[in-house]
Amino acid sequence: MRIRTALVAISLAALAATAxxxxxxxxxxxxxxxxxxxxxxxSVLDATPGAHVELLDADSAVVGTGTVDEQGSFLxxxxxxxxxxxxxxxxxxGTGDVTDFAGPAPAQSLYDDQxxxxxxxxxxxxxxxxxxxxxxxPSGAMPAGGYxxxxxxxxxxxxxxxxxxxxxxxxxxxxxxxxxxxxxxxxSGGAFMTFEPIQSVDGYDTIETVAAQSWVAGKVGxxxxxxxxxxxxxxxxxxxxxxxxxxxxSVIDDTYRxxxxxxxxxxxxxxxxxxxxxxxxAEPYGQQWAKDRADAxxxxxxxxxxxxxxxxxxxxxxDQNPTYDPAVLDQINPSLWVKDINVPVFLxxxxxxxxxxxxxxxxxxxxxxxxxxxxxxxxxSHAESLSLGIFGRYADFLDLYVGKRVPGSAKQFVAPxxxxxxxxxxxxxxxxxxxxxxxxxxxxxxxxxxxxPVRILFEEGAAAGQPSGSPLPRFEKSFxxxxxxxxxxxxxxxxxxxxxxxxxxxxxxxxVRRYSADPSALPATDFPxxxxxxxxAHPTYDWQQIPKxxxxxxxxxxxxxxxxxxxxxxxxxxxxTPDADDTDLEATISEVRPNGTEVYVQSGWLRASHRKLxxxxxxxxxxxxxxxxxxxAPLPAGQFTKVRLALFPFAQPFxxxxxxxxxxxxxxxxxxxxxxxxxxxxxxxxQVAADRKxxxxxxxxxxxxxxxxxxxxxxxxxxSQPCRTYP
Numbered sequence: 001m002r003i004r005t006a007l008v009a010i011s012l013a014a015l016a017a018t019a020x021x022x023x024x025x026x027x028x029x030x031x032x033x034x035x036x037x038x039x040x041x042x043s044v045l046d047a048t049p050g051a052h053v054e055l056l057d058a059d060s061a062v063v064g065t066g067t068v069d070e071q072g073s074f075l076x077x078x079x080x081x082x083x084x085x086x087x088x089x090x091x092x093x094g095t096g097d098v099t100d101f102a103g104p105a106p107a108q109s110l111y112d113d114q115x116x117x118x119x120x121x122x123x124x125x126x127x128x129x130x131x132x133x134x135x136x137x138p139s140g141a142m143p144a145g146g147y148x149x150x151x152x153x154x155x156x157x158x159x160x161x162x163x164x165x166x167x168x169x170x171x172x173x174x175x176x177x178x179x180x181x182x183x184x185x186x187x188s189g190g191a192f193m194t195f196e197p198i199q200s201v202d203g204y205d206t207i208e209t210v211a212a213q214s215w216v217a218g219k220v221g222x223x224x225x226x227x228x229x230x231x232x233x234x235x236x237x238x239x240x241x242x243x244x245x246x247x248x249x250s251v252i253d254d255t256y257r258x259x260x261x262x263x264x265x266x267x268x269x270x271x272x273x274x275x276x277x278x279x280x281x282a283e284p285y286g287q288q289w290a291k292d293r294a295d296a297x298x299x300x301x302x303x304x305x306x307x308x309x310x311x312x313x314x315x316x317x318x319d320q321n322p323t324y325d326p327a328v329l330d331q332i333n334p335s336l337w338v339k340d341i342n343v344p345v346f347l348x349x350x351x352x353x354x355x356x357x358x359x360x361x362x363x364x365x366x367x368x369x370x371x372x373x374x375x376x377x378x379x380x381s382h383a384e385s386l387s388l389g390i391f392g393r394y395a396d397f398l399d400l401y402v403g404k405r406v407p408g409s410a411k412q413f414v415a416p417x418x419x420x421x422x423x424x425x426x427x428x429x430x431x432x433x434x435x436x437x438x439x440x441x442x443x444x445x446x447x448x449x450x451x452x453p454v455r456i457l458f459e460e461g462a463a464a465g466q467p468s469g470s471p472l473p474r475f476e477k478s479f480x481x482x483x484x485x486x487x488x489x490x491x492x493x494x495x496x497x498x499x500x501x502x503x504x505x506x507x508x509x510x511x512v513r514r515y516s517a518d519p520s521a522l523p524a525t526d527f528p529x530x531x532x533x534x535x536x537a538h539p540t541y542d543w544q545q546i547p548k549x550x551x552x553x554x555x556x557x558x559x560x561x562x563x564x565x566x567x568x569x570x571x572x573x574x575x576x577t578p579d580a581d582d583t584d585l586e587a588t589i590s591e592v593r594p595n596g597t598e599v600y601v602q603s604g605w606l607r608a609s610h611r612k613l614x615x616x617x618x619x620x621x622x623x624x625x626x627x628x629x630x631x632x633a634p635l636p637a638g639q640f641t642k643v644r645l646a647l648f649p650f651a652q653p654f655x656x657x658x659x660x661x662x663x664x665x666x667x668x669x670x671x672x673x674x675x676x677x678x679x680x681x682x683x684x685x686x687q688v689a690a691d692r693k694x695x696x697x698x699x700x701x702x703x704x705x706x707x708x709x710x711x712x713x714x715x716x717x718x719x720s721q722p723c724r725t726y727p
Contacts, residue, residue, distance in 0.1 A: 007725065015267035017481040023300070033072070035086045037096030038127035039103075039198045042084055043075040043191075043307060044068065044093060053093075056085040060354055071284070075191050075310035092544035099126070102198045105204065111212040117177070120161055120293075122187075122300055123180065125205040130300060132159040132187035132290075133180045133206075136167040146217035147176035148403035153203055154228035155185040155192065155278055160289045162407065169418060170223060173395060173410050174403065176215065180206050182231065184282050187290045189304035191311035192282035194275065195234060195255070195332045203235030212243030219244035221402035224251045225385055226356065233334045236341040245344040245401035247394060249385035250353060251360050255332040256324055256627065258359030264610030264627050265584050265667060269525055269675030270355055275314040284308040322700060323610075324627035335363035346371040346397040350384035350460075351377065351602060351650040352674040352720035354527070354534060358602075361649045362568065362622070364454070364482040372449065375482065377651065378457035378473060380719040383535045385421045387471035389457045391415040391632065392433045396448060406436050406444045424536050425470050431463075450480035456566060456651045459720075461537070462713030469537025469717060477706050484566050489620045492556055492660065494573070494690040494697060499556040499660060511550050511691035515665065517583050519678040522551035522669030526722060534672055534720075541722035543600060543669035544669055551665025552688060554698075555592060562708050563654045567701035569647035571662060574640040574694035575608065581634035582609045584676065586667040587645045589698075591652065591661040597715040598726040603670045604649040607680070608635050611643040621701045622646060640689045653708040661726075662698050664688065672720070 055076055066074045068088070081100040087094045087451035106126040114124060122130040137147060149267035150170050152158045158166070158179030167177040182199045184192025211220050219242045222232040229248040236701040250260050260271045266556045275510070284305040285291040294302040321328055330336055338417055345367065351358045367373045374397060376390050384390070395411035412430055420426050434451070436444045457473035466472050479485070492499035504511050526543040529533060546553070571587040588603045612631035617624040623644035635641055646674050654660055664686075667676040690696040715723035 024331045026617050032087055033086070033093040035094040035096040036128065037084070037098045038129070039099050039180065039201050040079050040101055041075060041077050041082070041198060042079055042098050043073060043256045043310070044086055044088075045073055045306065046074050047074065047088055051088045054087045056087065058082055060085070071306045071309055073310055074309045075307060077196075077585065079314045101201060110205070111208040114209050116210065116213050116599075120159070123206055123209045125183075125202045129183055129189040129202070130304060131180055131183060131189070131202060131206060132301065132304075133178055134159040134161050134167070136164070136171055136177050138171045138174050138176065142215060143217070145558050146215045148218070148405070149176040149178065149210060149216045149220045150173065150223045150398070150402065150573055151178045151180060151206060151220055152224045152228045153180045153206060153222065153231050154224060155194070155282065156227055156611050157186055157287055157289060158224075158228065159180065159186055159188075160287070162289060165504070166223070167498040169414060172414050173398070174408065175398070178210050179703065184308060186287050187293055187298065187301035187304055187308065191307045192278075194278055194314060195230070196312075197331055200229070200234040200238050201693065203335040204240045205230065206614070207235065207240040207243050218404060219402070222246045223398075224249070226382065230334075233338060233341070236343060236352045237337050238341065239342055243343050243703060245346070245397070246341070247346040247397065249347070250349045250356055250382050251334075252356050253335045253360045255365035255610040256329045257625075259357045260318065261322070261627070262357065262359070263585070264323070264607035264625065265605050265607030266318070266677035267674055268677050270673045272315070272318065275318060279311065279314045280625065282308060308477040322628040323632060324456070325629070335366050338363055342369060342371060344397070346374045346394055348376040348385035348394065350380035350720065351648065352379060352380065352600075353382045353384070354674065354720070355382040357674070358648050358650075361482055372453070374453045374455075376455040377503060377649070378460045379651070379721055380460045381535050384460065384471065384719065385615060386418060386422065387460065388415055388419050388428055388430055389460065389471065389473045389476070391418070392430050393455070396434065400445050400448055403442065406439060406441055407434075419471055422535050423469075423471050424533065425467055428466065428470055428472065431472060452480050454479040454482045454484075458651060458653060458708075459713050459718055461719035464716040467537065470713060471719065474713065475707070475709060484703050486703065486705065487567055487621075487703045488655060489699050490563075490702040491699045493556050493695055494688070496690075497554060499554045499662065503692045503697075504690050505692060506650045511694065512687050512689050514685055514687045515551050516549055517680050517681050518550050519584070519666045519668050519676070521547050521666070524668050524675035525671065525673055526669055527672035530673065532722050538716060541672070541721040543724050544663050544727065545724070546663055551663055553661060553663040556596070556660040558655065558657050558659055559654055561654045564652070564703050564704045564706040564708060565654065565700040566651040568649045569602070569701070570584040570621050570623050570699045571604065571645040571647065571664070572642060572694040572699065573645070574642050574689040575635070576638075576640045576689070577608075577635050577684050578638070578687065580682065581637070582607065582680050583635070583684055583686050584608075584667050584678050584681055585643070585645055585686075586665055586670060587647060588663045588670045589643050589647055590661045591654055591664075592661050593655075594657045596726055598661065598724050599715070599718065600670070601652045601724045602647050604645045604647040605667055605676070606643060606645045608641075608643055609633055611641070613644065621699050640687075640694050642694075653706070655708065655710075655712055658712070660698075
């Protein structure tokens, strides 16, 4: 699922059929094929289908081989920089120069010599690949000096002229909008692999080409939610000189641990289907709009399909990396390199995000010191980062850091329209905003920067005086840093069925509980209708209690005072599996209220063989596992072993009189859209020890000083937090 765009007609008269400029191309006198160098890649075009090709380095040693596909192409990836030669069935096709990801940028003339007009265009990157781009301008006369400009960049269809919701949104806010398809998608040339490094340098070239246009005022910004939000991180790390700021919404901090293999368990409910959809849409004419353009005479779009059979098989790549392979996965782990981003960042997302997952706050402290990073987090869904509680600060950020102007008023009518289109709730408006009346630009910027950068919105969906389920928070609190510096790790120890303030004083035999690990005991997901609008005010959830014998639960006594937890949590449990050497675990925390209702808060997962901790990264409330193949280990037979499950970040007020509940079972039934590959499960018995020798416990970060409304919101009013009866 994604933010979809409305169909709006737009003139194609400005189509710019940019010339194709291969780098290191073979001589025109050699008709057998074209060798084309790139960034850590080299391709062969127009070769003989089925022919055997060899790649030779500068010493004439064969360093790669392949078979030409039916479109006459072959592509080598992950090459060291240098000059390479290619032979087809022993006959030379020519040479090509391969540059490096970390190499110098092209001459400014590459960007200055390109002209983009309003409408459909192609941007030429440093290796000669052309990327499809669609440009739209705000209505009315162009301001003196040009338009403030934003770029959306992804493998969806931002350059599709008929897909105009985001263009209309930003045009209405006063920005020129440029939607660009990454290589290997839409009408863009080249081959595709999700988030591969060459897309980052393509993004650099895109930003610099757009910034060089006469109609652009100053530096440009980047926009987008989800896929185009994540791509902003990849582009910004290359430090384009004319990038003003980025606004990544609903993103991933670590693809492996946050979404693809949370806890080392493959996410087959969202991550795998999403990857397959990307692969399908990157096939030759995998997006119908590209086929329509080619059929209408766009020869560049047609030409750009011919390397698509060299796309990486994403399904195979996922299957081949069940553990964390740094050589493969570091490049899709933004937490390792967001320190290289040197422009202001506005970031927002939701704890219960049913797509990217809500793990993202864990990289907020990885950005470089001194770089302004404004982060807003809330309960809610994947689309919550565009909610009314966030949109005003988002629009102000763009005005101040990209538009270089005092924030305007267009957000007041844009935001409610956008919100209604996403959630179906009408009649809403922005909450009270920062007042910039009468301020100069520098004064307005100073006022914005005076706000604490980490903003937590609570109880989205239960705002006073608004319809239940509205995308507005009930209250909020801001902080100076993440993790919250004042958070105090607070432990509850597991007893027989209770959470206690101290370990149970009992023998091992008295402190053991057990369940049968059965992933089929519950539906794979708690959202039974994937075609329904999960972003609506009141989606229909099927959040079921764990059947007897299929899981365990522990619950605290009624709280004597209100507690607010903000951050990641840790369930540290001592387990034994007498009839297996591994098991998959899912922990879910909830709030049980005095009226007998139970509200979902957050979950975490772990394959027990992935239990090895990264000692340098782990904290008492946030266990981080290495997930390395060398660190995998079966559970030792006949003894209890401590494992730590990381509860994904959340913010939740647990009110006086409420009880904190934690459950443990096999994965499934606790999260919308997410499901898991639990093929290691065979109904194994999982025993949990809780005594002084095995002090199993729940540890949460409790933050003082947060003022909480005394009365709890109505059951099922909170966005993306299902509510049920507690038996």
